[in-house]
Amino acid sequence: MRIAIIGGGYVGLVSGACFAEFGVEVAVYEADPTKRQMLLEGQIPIYEPGLDKLVAGNAAAGRLTFPVKLQDAIERAEAIFIAVGTPTRRGDGHADLTYVFAAVEQVLKVLDHPAVIVTKSTVPVGTGRKILEMVRELRPDLAVEVASNPEFLREGSAITDFMRPDRVVVGAESDRAREVLRQLYRPLYLLETPIVFTGLETAELIKYAANGFLAMKITFINEMADLCEKVGADVNDVARGIGLDGRIGKKFLHAGPGFGGSCFPKDTLALMRIAEEAGAPSRLVQSVVAVNDARKEGLAARVVAACGGDVQHKVIAVLGLAFKPETDDMRESPALPLIRGLVSRGARIQAFDPEAIQTARPLLPESVVLTESSAEALTGADALVLITEWNEFRVLAPARLKELMRGNVVVDFRNVYDPAPLRAAGFSYASIGRPE
Numbered sequence: 001m002r003i004a005i006i007g008g009g010y011v012g013l014v015s016g017a018c019f020a021e022f023g024v025e026v027a028v029y030e031a032d033p034t035k036r037q038m039l040l041e042g043q044i045p046i047y048e049p050g051l052d053k054l055v056a057g058n059a060a061a062g063r064l065t066f067p068v069k070l071q072d073a074i075e076r077a078e079a080i081f082i083a084v085g086t087p088t089r090r091g092d093g094h095a096d097l098t099y100v101f102a103a104v105e106q107v108l109k110v111l112d113h114p115a116v117i118v119t120k121s122t123v124p125v126g127t128g129r130k131i132l133e134m135v136r137e138l139r140p141d142l143a144v145e146v147a148s149n150p151e152f153l154r155e156g157s158a159i160t161d162f163m164r165p166d167r168v169v170v171g172a173e174s175d176r177a178r179e180v181l182r183q184l185y186r187p188l189y190l191l192e193t194p195i196v197f198t199g200l201e202t203a204e205l206i207k208y209a210a211n212g213f214l215a216m217k218i219t220f221i222n223e224m225a226d227l228c229e230k231v232g233a234d235v236n237d238v239a240r241g242i243g244l245d246g247r248i249g250k251k252f253l254h255a256g257p258g259f260g261g262s263c264f265p266k267d268t269l270a271l272m273r274i275a276e277e278a279g280a281p282s283r284l285v286q287s288v289v290a291v292n293d294a295r296k297e298g299l300a301a302r303v304v305a306a307c308g309g310d311v312q313h314k315v316i317a318v319l320g321l322a323f324k325p326e327t328d329d330m331r332e333s334p335a336l337p338l339i340r341g342l343v344s345r346g347a348r349i350q351a352f353d354p355e356a357i358q359t360a361r362p363l364l365p366e367s368v369v370l371t372e373s374s375a376e377a378l379t380g381a382d383a384l385v386l387i388t389e390w391n392e393f394r395v396l397a398p399a400r401l402k403e404l405m406r407g408n409v410v411v412d413f414r415n416v417y418d419p420a421p422l423r424a425a426g427f428s429y430a431s432i433g434r435p436e
């Protein structure tokens, strides 16, 4: 089987490499010449554990190619995946579909055989139907089907998520489209992965509903954490105590600084707009968006409070910049409002992240010093603020902190440290939703 993937970004590259690993012939078309050149030379423009090896291995085996021309990429392809970006449109919070429709139009111009066009990018409900209209209008001569196959990959564990998903969702309205997708995901049948076949609109909504629900779960436990702080309860135990109820589930109940990343903030905002425009506004989703934004904006004030009400001229070591560990992605990272807030209050920032230094640099105020190690960031610091839970930060011992820092404040936005040893070593330790 042969397929094409339009867009060599995160989703396109991971899906392409994984389908190739399944034994499918995959052509990934990347329109940006610089990015394409990097891919051709075996350089992966993003940090995702295992992706470089998977791409290199499948490229060497000839199953994964990066054609220069779109026409060559879609030649003989039975399925053509659209995996281009859908950023938030300025002004109204909707997903910007310019790239999606442009990609479909270009494909339709040069397509010379029947195929299934599959949306893999997260697209608003109704997009598949619009693509179907484009097909009927531009290529009434060809049997082109449309399907929606949303992805549920997490950055940092994208390959495992693709290879061992909880489920695959396929929105399609013809037997042929369903059959092509069924064939593609065949290797997952051995793992007994359920495939949920639905209509186009339903598949599109499942993606938003899944992200909306997970974002709501995180926001709920974050609010419970604030309540815990007021009443002297421990949010980690609350999460465990409710999560063991199978109806609630343990995952995504880790209280923290608020969610970030390229998906939850964008998708909750888009879902909010979709629901409003459809005449069924979701007050829950509206609240999730507002509560999470406010939480991230309030992070600096929490640090100021932990530092005794003032951070003017204080040196603050910020550990972690990426929105979560195992990625260099800074999009909507809570570290950004945190650092901006601290700098505007006169603090001096020394920050370190194992992967995100380069992506973070242009997004941060110039006065922020980016260091090459956590030890360097901690040297001479009045306070340590942990914002991304990389494993290497978890193992920093209180004795080592004492050695490096000049102050004794630790603010742990991810609840990774054990309070007792830190307090025993003389640190003033603040975390999220745990008793003082």
Ligand code: UGA
Pocket (backbone or CB within 6 Å): 122, 151, 152, 153, 154, 155, 156, 211, 214, 218, 251, 252, 253, 254, 255, 256, 257, 258, 259, 260, 261, 262, 263, 264, 267, 323, 324
């Ligand atoms: C998320 C979803 O988990 C994926 O299923 C989905 O495919 C993807 O969005 C997408 O739509 O493409 P991702 O953004 O990579 O994946 O990262 P997550 O691991 O879900 O984390 C998102 C944010 O929530 C991070 O800021 C993380 O720190 C935060 N989070 C997560 C918490 O604060 N607490 C938790 O318990 C879990």
